[in-house]
Structures are given as C-alpha cells and as structure tokens.
Amino acid sequence: MSYFSRLIIFSSIESFATALVQRGVFFYTRETLAFGETQNLVLALGMGTAYVVGAFLSHRVSEWFGERWVLLGLLIIQTGVLVAVSQRPQGWLLSVGSLGFSCLNGMMWPIVENYVSAVQTPLESFFHSPLVFKGTLYLPS
Numbered sequence: 803m804s805y806f807s808r809l810i811i812f813s814s815i816e817s818f819a820t821a822l823v824q825r826g827v828f829f830y831t832r833e834t835l836a837f838g839e840t841q842n843l844v845l846a847l848g849m850g851t852a853y854v855v856g857a858f859l860s861h862r863v864s865e866w867f868g869e870r871w872v873l874l875g876l877l878i879i880q881t882g883v884l885v886a887v888s889q890r891p892q893g894w895l896l897s898v899g900s901l902g903f904s905c906l907n908g909m910m911w912p913i914v915e916n917y918v919s920a921v922q923t924p925l926e927s928f929f930h931s932p933l934v935f936k937g938t939l940y941l942p943s
Contacts, residue, residue, distance in 0.1 A: 813914050820907055823884065824849065827900050835893050845897055849904040856908025869913050876910045 831837035831845065864872050880903060887899035 809914075809917055816910075816914065823903065824900075824907070827896065830891070831893070831896065834891070835896065837893070845900060848897075848901050852901045852904040853908035856905035856910075857912055858908075859905075860909040860912040863909060864913060869916065873910060873913050876906050876913075880906050880910070 827849075828837075828842050828846065831842055837845070860872075867875070883899050883903050883906070887896055
C-alpha cells in the first residue's frame, strides 16, 4: 500500500471518529446526563474555542518535538482521554475531557493536512484527499 493511500485511510478514519465523538457528546449529555440547551451550548462554545487554541499551538509544538512524534503523542493522549471519560462519564469529567479532546484534535489536524498536502500538488490534493467540513467526511467523486 502506498504512502498516500495510508494517509488517506488514516485521515478518513480519524475524520469519521472525530465526527462521532464531537457530535455524539451532545446527545449523550442531553439524554443521559440531563444537560439543558444552555449547558450544551456552553460546552459547544468551549469545545470550539479549545479546538482553535489547539490549532494555533500545533505549529509551535511540531517545531519543538517534530511532526511525527507530536502526531503519535496526540493519538495516544486522545485515546487515553476517551478511555478515562468512558470509565466514569460524569458531567464534569465529560466536559473537561471533551475540552481536552477538542484541543488535542485541533493540534492534530494541521499536522495531518500537512502530511496529505506534502505528497501532492494543490490541485491533486483538492481532488483526491478527503474534505472535512463541519465534522462530516465528504469524498469528491
């Protein structure tokens, strides 16, 4: 399997998993933890802000440790956060875990995009790589 094919598979799986986690948390908090609309809105705003902060930090952290090590570390830490939250899904832990996951996810995506775009011209990247829009994976036909 080529390097590009592995990148596409990895980014597609990660995109789908991100959409499930970042959208599913609000259903869980509403149905199981009885969060109201205001609480879910505050959580969503916090998650969006944490994602942006993570995206801004991504380049600096990548320069310090290298992109591959940062990407590997982020995947391990994200998995740890999700496992910890799943063991005790209480309101405060779920909220803090979701904020942390969003920040880590924001750090990860610029690195993934950098890897995908590095093996293609901009036009090839547009037509062949998965496009992520609002947490949903779209593959151009």
